[in-house]
Amino acid sequence: MALLASSTLPSSPQYQIKVLRNKPFRLRWCLRSHAPHQISQPCSMKVTKAHFGEPSKVKLQLNIVKERLWHAIPDSAKEFPWRKAEDLLLKRLLLVGQKAFKWSLVILFVLSFLTDIMYSISRNQELTIPFGLLVGCLMMDFLKEISMEVFQAPEKGGLNLPLLGISCCFILVKVMSTYFTPFLLHVANGGLMQVLWLWGNSLKENSQCNEENISVGQNT
Structure with missing residues (x-):
């Protein structure tokens, strides 16, 4: 039994070396498992130095x-009032936008007015056209006086709230008239015509004031 134990469990160093030679993958696995832990520290040190160090060469070149x-730009371009030119351009664009909006509303009103006239003629109610326009204009003047007494006068260049509210009322009447008589159509047309007339006059005054301000800004 002692001989069998000695033969099965050899204790010589040469046998241990042979066993290790026959199983080299354990050593490689150990080296691979321990290698990244040793290399990660200097890599992280390099990354932190690159991020928190001096500014890069790209920023310096920019x-x-x-x-x-800046040195190549002439002095006349540097001294040019770019802010003032930007303000003048914005004012010009606002004036153009107001004019385009005004004419689009006028065209829409004319088309609607013509369709209402054709509708009245088709139903043999031509007399409702002038009478309805007259009533609409009178109602517009009456509502304007009431709104000017109730509300404060609008500032120049601001939104005319009384005219806006009155126009909304006449648009509502125009919508309701589709379910009632054609007379209400022409009442609404007369009121809207008066609103457009007054609104156009206020826009002319505001545009003249803005053009005077723009000319004064250009001269200065």
């Missing part, structure tokens, strides 16, 4: 290019 471009 600053140099900016300085060269």
Whole structure:
């Protein structure tokens, strides 16, 4: 039994070396498992130095290019009042937008007015056209006086709230007239015509004031 134990469990160092040679994958696995832990520390140190160090060369080159471009620009372009030119351009665009909006509303009103006239003629109610327009204009003047007494006068260049409210009332009458008589159509047309007339006059005054301000700004 002692001989069998000695033969099955050899204790010589040469046998241990042979066993290790026959199983080299354990050593490689150990080296691979321990290698990244040793290499990660210097890599992280390099990354932190790159992020928290001095500014990169790209930023320095961009600053140099900016300085060269600024020196290359002539003095007349540097001294030009760009802010004032921007304000004048915005005012011009607002004036153009107001005019385009005004004419679009006028065209829409004319088309609607013509369709209402054709509708009245088709139903043999031509007399309702002038009478309805007259009533609408009178109602507009009456509502304007009431709104001017109730509300404060609008500032120049601001939104005319009384005219806006009156126009909404006449638009509501125009919508309701589709379910009633054609007379209400022409009442609404007369009121809207008066509203457009007054609104156009207020826009002319505001545009003249704005053009005077723009000309004064250009002269200064």
